[in-house]
Amino acid sequence: MRVAQGWERSTILVHMADLIENCLHSEGLMISAGSEYRCPVCEESMDLDGVGRWVQDAERSRDEAYSMVEGDGFGEIVREELQREVYRRRRVMYELENVPRVVTARPEMILVIHDAVEASYGCRIFYKEPRPAGVVEQVSVGAVLDRILELRSDPDPVVRLISEKIEEFHVFRSKLSEDGEPAPERRVFYANEF
Ligand SMILES: [Zn+2]
Secondary structure, eight states: OHHHHHHHHHHHHHHHHHHHHTOOOTTOOEEOSTTOEEOTTTOOEEOHHHHHHHHHHHHHHHHHHHHSOOOOHHHHHHHHHHHHHHHHHHHHHHHHHHSOOOOOOOEEEEEEEEETTTTEEEEEEEEOSSOOTTOOOEEEEESSHHHHHHGGGOSSHHHHHHHHHHHHHHHHHHHHHHTTOOOOSEEEEEGGGO
16 A cells, blocks of 8 residues: 555655646747747746757757658658647747846836834835836835845846845845844945845
8 A cells, every 4th residue: 555655655756846847838939028928738947048949959850750761651741740739839939039027127216114013124216206016016025134125036136126126125134134223224225225
């Protein structure tokens, strides 16, 4: 019984790993924040160079299939399938290249407020008017360095910028607190500071 359970478990894990590693991004790639493209199925995210490599992978598979010895009807089907995959991936890439990208918005001002009750930082981000669509306007994060640093890997460059400013403010406040000094509860960062 124990053996059976272990076998099932490892099989499922292997299957899951296969699904993740071999995802064909069959539903295409979506534009996500920054200059990244994301597969809605496996969540893999890549830049345009990564998309180019993904196309090249398909071209290589197709070329390898063509270089194989003259095949039977089955080989023909496989080659056609691989060629179709090359076309599909190229189409995905061309579409992504042709979508006019929203110029990444630069905030004009960032207000960071420490919430002592919630032990967190709340951020409000201000942009020059007219405010670009779809930009992040608020971020809140626990007042712990680890949590703040996690934001550094956010796909949105504005959130990454904000993580730097929160970190700066957090370190500044922590130092004052260590020295027994009262720490300010809010800080405004202007565009010339980031
Ligand atoms: Zn995928």
